[in-house]
Amino acid sequence: NAGVTQTPKFQVLKTGQSMTLQCAQDMNHNSMYWYRQDPGMGLRLIYYSASEGTTDKGEVPNGYNVSRLNKREFSLRLESAAPSQTSVYFCASSGIQGNTEAFFGQGTRLTVV
Amino acid sequence: GENVEQHPSTLSVQEGDSAVIKCTYSDSASNYFPWYKQELGKGPQLIIDIRSNVGEKKDQRIAVTLNKTAKHFSLHITETQPEDSAVYFCAALYYGNNRLAFGKGNQVVVIP
Numbered sequence: 001n002a003g004v005t006q007t008p009k010f011q012v013l014k015t016g017q018s019m020t021l022q023c024a025q026d027m028n029h030n031s032m033y034w035y036r037q038d039p040g041m042g043l044r045l046i047y048y049s050a051s052e053g054t055t056d057k058g059e060v061p062n063g064y065n066v067s068r069l070n071k072r073e074f075s076l077r078l079e080s081a082a083p084s085q086t087s088v089y090f091c092a093s094s095g096i097q098g099n100t101e102a103f104f105g106q107g108t109r110l111t112v113v
Numbered sequence: 114g115e116n117v118e119q120h121p122s123t124l125s126v127q128e129g130d131s132a133v134i135k136c137t138y139s140d141s142a143s144n145y146f147p148w149y150k151q152e153l154g155k156g157p158q159l160i161i162d163i164r165s166n167v168g169e170k171k172d173q174r175i176a177v178t179l180n181k182t183a184k185h186f187s188l189h190i191t192e193t194q195p196e197d198s199a200v201y202f203c204a205a206l207y208y209g210n211n212r213l214a215f216g217k218g219n220q221v222v223v224i225p
Contacts (some may be wrong), residue, residue, distance in 0.1 A: 041217060113137065
């Protein structure tokens with residue numbers, strides 16, 4: 001039982017490049033989330049998916065897109081990376097939308113130069 | 114709107130002493146308040162949570178108290194140990210959009 005798995009763990013992009021962060025959970029959770037963590041800013045929600053087939057914007061969605069491919073997988077895409085998107089990205093999942101324990105992945109450290 | 118404030122931002126304690134972190138929230142309809150611990154290089158992990166129908170919950174050296182009238186909840190760590198050194202996040206569930214809003218985190222350093 002792996003929990004929440006994120007790939008890659010580290011990535012360096014040049015400004016303007018695109019990439020997709022992958023996330024998969026094996027706990028049969030309905031809800032999945034993408035957060036970014038910046039020094040002094042805590043965890044800020046980018047997008048979330050309450051169930052398969054639905055996605056909603058969070059606090060800081062600009063510059064990102066998401067896909068809930070199936071119940072297990074929720075990907076985050078940066079179409080044209082900017083230095084302001086340098087951050088640590090966390091994927092999380094929970095059973096009932098927000099109302100039970102959220103499990104986090106190990107994070108992806110992204111640097112945009 | 115959703116707002117969870119967490120303070121102090123950093124806290125240093127001597128090993129064996131107690132540590133207390135306090136959070137305040139803005140939405141009186143919130144009913145679920147988890148605390149997460151994040152160790153260096155890892156994702157946050159739930160350590161304890163409390164729901165609005167109770168005022169206190171304890172799990173070994175960790176306890177959480179909730180004051181719904183004042184809209185604040187606190188994490189208490191007793192007999193601190195070096196492995197308690199980490200960043201701690203509080204969160205509150207908001208009914209309006211059914212999402213968890215996180216505080217900015219608190220760096221706890223336990224001095225041996």
